Every structure is written in C-alpha cells, then in structure tokens.
Amino acid sequence: MTPTTNEDAIFEAVTGLLGRHRPAGAVVTPATELGADLNIDSVAAMDLIMEIEDHFEIDIPVNQVGDMRTVGDLAGLVRKEVAAKQG
Amino acid sequence: MDIFDKFKPTMARRSAVLAAGRNPFGLTVERVLSPTVGIIEGRETILVGTNNYLGLSFDPACIDAALQATKEDGTGTTGSRIANGSFGRHVRLEEAFRRFFGKGHAIVFSTGYQANLATIAGLAGEGDTILADSDSHASIWDGCRLAAAETVVFRHNDPDHLDRRLARLKDKGGAKLIVVEGLYSILGDTAPLKEFVAVKRRHPGSYLLVDEAHSFGVFGEKGRGVAEAEGVEDGVDFVVGTFSKSLAGIGGFAVSDHAGLELLRVASRPYMFTASPNPAAMASVTEALHQIERRPELRARIWANAKRLHDGLEQLGFTLAAPLSPVIAIRLPDEATAVRAWNLLIDAGVYVNLALPPGTPNGACLLRCSLSAAHEPDQIDEVLRRFETMRDRLEMQAAAE
Numbered sequence: 001m002t003p004t005t006n007e008d009a010i011f012e013a014v015t016g017l018l019g020r021h022r023p024a025g026a027v028v029t030p031a032t033e034l035g036a037d038l039n040i041d042s043v044a045a046m047d048l049i050m051e052i053e054d055h056f057e058i059d060i061p062v063n064q065v066g067d068m069r070t071v072g073d074l075a076g077l078v079r080k081e082v083a084a085k086q087g
Numbered sequence: 088m089d090i091f092d093k094f095k096p097t098m099a100r101r102s103a104v105l106a107a108g109r110n111p112f113g114l115t116v117e118r119v120l121s122p123t124v125g126i127i128e129g130r131e132t133i134l135v136g137t138n139n140y141l142g143l144s145f146d147p148a149c150i151d152a153a154l155q156a157t158k159e160d161g162t163g164t165t166g167s168r169i170a171n172g173s174f175g176r177h178v179r180l181e182e183a184f185r186r187f188f189g190k191g192h193a194i195v196f197s198t199g200y201q202a203n204l205a206t207i208a209g210l211a212g213e214g215d216t217i218l219a220d221s222d223s224h225a226s227i228w229d230g231c232r233l234a235a236a237e238t239v240v241f242r243h244n245d246p247d248h249l250d251r252r253l254a255r256l257k258d259k260g261g262a263k264l265i266v267v268e269g270l271y272s273i274l275g276d277t278a279p280l281k282e283f284v285a286v287k288r289r290h291p292g293s294y295l296l297v298d299e300a301h302s303f304g305v306f307g308e309k310g311r312g313v314a315e316a317e318g319v320e321d322g323v324d325f326v327v328g329t330f331s332k333s334l335a336g337i338g339g340f341a342v343s344d345h346a347g348l349e350l351l352r353v354a355s356r357p358y359m360f361t362a363s364p365n366p367a368a369m370a371s372v373t374e375a376l377h378q379i380e381r382r383p384e385l386r387a388r389i390w391a392n393a394k395r396l397h398d399g400l401e402q403l404g405f406t407l408a409a410p411l412s413p414v415i416a417i418r419l420p421d422e423a424t425a426v427r428a429w430n431l432l433i434d435a436g437v438y439v440n441l442a443l444p445p446g447t448p449n450g451a452c453l454l455r456c457s458l459s460a461a462h463e464p465d466q467i468d469e470v471l472r473r474f475e476t477m478r479d480r481l482e483m484q485a486a487a488e
Binding site: 043044054 | 219221228231232237238239240241242248251252255256444445447448449450
C-alpha cells in the first residue's frame with residue numbers, strides 16, 4: 001500500500017490489521033485497550049507489530065512498544081513512523 | 088494505590104492453575120538422586136525436564152574439581168572482576184573456551200542470562216539496530232531493553248523477512264546486530280543458520296550473534312552447536328552460551344574472533360557490576376568442557392535417547408511441535424488440559440516442564456521434555472508407559488465431561 005498521512009486512513013488500516021484479535025462485531029475505537037479489551041499479550045503484540053511494519057513498510061522499535069496501551073497509541077506510533085519515512 | 092494491584096490479572100490466572108492441583112511454577116525437588124531421578128512429594132520421580140543434556144551434574148571428575156577448587160580458592164569471589172581482579176580460574180576457563188571454539192576471544196559471565204544481557208547490551212549502542220527473532224528467549228529481550236540501540240523484530244526462523252528488514256534499514260546509520268538462537272528452548276526447533284549467514288553477508292555492517300544455550304554440547308561433531316552442525320561457524324560473529332545446561336554448572340560465555348569483544352569488560356554493565364563466577368563453578372565447568380571434548384559418546388547417547396522418546400510419543404498419538412531434537416514439546420489443546428496432563432504426570436512420577444503463553448510462541452500450551460545422555464533406555468520406556476496412562480486418563484476425563 002502507498003503510505004499516507006491521512007490520520008483516519010492509518011487508524012482504519014491499523015484496526016483492519018487487528019484481524020484475528022478483533023472479537024466478531026466489536027467496535028474498535030482509539031480508546032480500545034490492546035491488553036484488557038483485545039487480549040493481546042506481549043507475544044501477540046509482536047506479531048501484530050510485524051504485520052503493521054510490513055504493511056506500511058516502516059520500522060517500529062520494540063523499545064517504543066512498551067508505552068503502547070490502546071489502539072490509538074498504536075495508530076499514533078504508526079503515524080509517527082510513516083511521517084518520519086516520508087521525511 | 089496498592090503496589091500489587093498490577094499483578095491482579097496474573098494472580099487470577101495463577102489461582103486457576105493452582106486450583107487444578109499443585110503449583111507448576113514452584114515445584115520442589117526435595118532430593119536429587121542422579122541426573123535423571125529426584126524425589127518429588129516423597130516419591131521417586133524420573134526427571135525429563137532438567138536441560139541436563141549430557142548428564143554431567145553428577146560426574147565424579149566434575150564434582151572433585153568443584154570440591155578441590157572450593158578448598159583451594161574458597162566459596163566465593165566476593166566481587167566483580169573489574170574491582171576485585173580475576174581469579175586464575177576465570178582466565179584459564181576463558182582460554183579453554185577460546186581453544187574449544189578456535190576463536191580469538193572469550194569472556195565468561197556469572198549466569199547465562201547475564202551472558203546475553205552483557206553481550207547484546209554491550210555490543211549494540213546508540214544509533215545501532217538490533218534485529219531479534221520473534222521467538223527469542225527473555226534474556227535476549229532484556230538485553231535489547233538494556234541496550235541503547237533500537238530493536239526491531241523479524242519473524243521466527245524467517246531469513247527472507249530478516250532480509251527485507253535489513254533492506255529497509257539500509258539508509259539508517261549504525262551497525263546491525265542480528266540475534267538468533269541455535270536451538271529454541273520451548274518448541275525444540277533449530278535456526279536455519281546457513282540462510283541467516285547468507286542474509287547477513289548480503290548486508291554490510293551486519294553482525295550475527297547466535298545464542299547456543301541449548302545446542303552447545305549437543306549439536307555439531309565437536310559439540311560447538313548448531314553453527315558447527317550447519318558448517319557456518321565462520322559466518323557467526325558472536326556465540327553466546329550458558330554453563331547451566333550441557334556444562335552442568337552455572338555461568339555463561341561469549342566467544343568471537345572480533346578483538347572488540349574484549350571491550351565488553353570495560354563497557355558492559357552486566358559484566359562489570361556483578362560478582363564473578365565462583366571457584367567451584369569455574370572448576371566443574373572447565374572439567375565438563377574437557378569431557379565434552381573427550382567423550383563424543385555422550386552426544387551419541389542423548390540423540391539416541393531423544394529419538395526413543397520422540398518416536399514413542401508420536402506412536403502414542405501425541406502432537407509434537409518440532410522435528411527431532413533433545414527438546415521435545417507436546418502440544419495440548421488448551422491451558423486447562425495442559426495443566427491437568429502435567430499434574431497427572433507428576434502423580435505418576437514423571438517430571439516435565441509445563442509451558443504456557445505468553446512464555447510460548449503463538450499461544451501454544453505445551454508439555455516440554457528435555458532428554459539427557461544419562462537417561463537409560465528402560466527409563467524412557469517407563470516414561471512412555473506413564474505418558475500412555477496419562478493420555479488414557481485425559482481421554483476418560485474428557486469423555487466424562
């Protein structure tokens with residue numbers, strides 16, 4: 001996909017990539033918690049990050065993932081890396 | 088705010104596991120009778136989860152060496168090597184590792200965990216990037232956390248994914264440190280090191296570190312690990328390992344042909360700010376290393392034992408997680424079944440490891456066995472009979488529910 005700076009598009013793409021972690025019919029908002037709401041543990045989070053990295057062709061350092069609690073946090077990280085990549 | 092509030096989810100899960108029987112994370116082996124037999128709950132138990140791969144923990148020469156060293160040099164070193172100096176035994180053991188691997192440089196550490204922490208955090212500094220396999224051991228992740236470098240992850244045992252990640256990083260400055268394990272300790276699968284070395288060679292400024300904690304002493308004609316078995320030792324920049332498995336002691340090591348490895352002694356905190364390995368450990372490990380060199384039959388025995396258990400479990404219909412290796416992981420459908428199976432085995436006098444998420448890849452619930460050269464074939468046959476009984480009981484319980 002072509003990277004975009006459109007914030008909604010990035011959030012939509014991230015929620016799309018949540019895939020198998022997303023309970024059927026669940027509405028995902030920026031406040032949805034990755035651990036408490038989606039049951040994504042540290043190992044699952046790593047798989048998810050790799051999918052997102054490949055999709056956007058960016059690198060998200062593991063060191064930054066520790067601060068990530070919600071889907072909004074995750075989308076924020078992606079936005080930052082996409083913007084950095086586009087210079 | 089209670090400082091323990093954050094542990095509530097963990098405690099709830101722990102309570103559920105405990106409700107099914109005993110505590111798998113706090114089991115006591117009351118007495119250890121041999122490398123393969125211990126007393127658990129007053130009962131003689133066959134140990135099939137010790138990582139005592141070569142069975143050297145009761146080797147008479149290793150025990151004598153530890154006793155002699157304690158008498159000569161005392162019970163502890165009482166400090167770090169940079170502050171208190173090195174003992175002759177540290178220096179001699181490092182020389183023994185250089186010789187064993189045919190590498191120019193070797194450092195010993197106080198534990199295997201610290202060997203990874205010290206090597207990864209010491210090597211990968213500000214501006215560098217660590218590329219870690221997604222199934223890495225906790226000591227690798229903790230080394231990455233301690234490092235000033237950024238860490239990115241590639242898919243487990245996937246050289247193509249590593250290649251793409253390195254390509255994406257080509258314009259980023261700094262060195263790239265690729266970190267993989269020889270034998271992965273939970274599933275018992277091995278890294279495709281030939282392919283990883285080829286990828287590394289395509290990307291200048293990349294270095295490959297292989298943690299051979301579980302493969303040292305077991306893989307390769309001389310026991311140097313998976314890199315030796317795959318014939319790619321020249322392409323591996325750093326080998327890290329532990330004393331607490333095949334060497335049956337405690338401590339760790341790193342070896343390399345890069346002279347810069349020596350800089351860890353003045354630049355890596357897990358080496359600098361901890362007590363150095365004690366005389367008994369140095370002495371027993373030095374002797375165990377000689378035994379690995381002198382007794383290739385130990386490797387032949389552990390592989391024969393692994394095959395016996397692996398084939399037997401397959402015949403019993405268990406689903407095994409990986410091809411043959413001295414680590415054999417059995418997949419169970421869910422956590423409750425895995426916990427029940429583990430309890431049934433302890434009841435029957437068989438000790439294996441229970442491995443649950445998030446400590447396992449892809450949410451796997453596993454019973455993990457590790458073989459020893461010290462197992463006798465009839466012990467393995469007995470273990471298989473007890474697994475069969477456990478399987479039948481699980482099926483009966485499932486049918487009753």
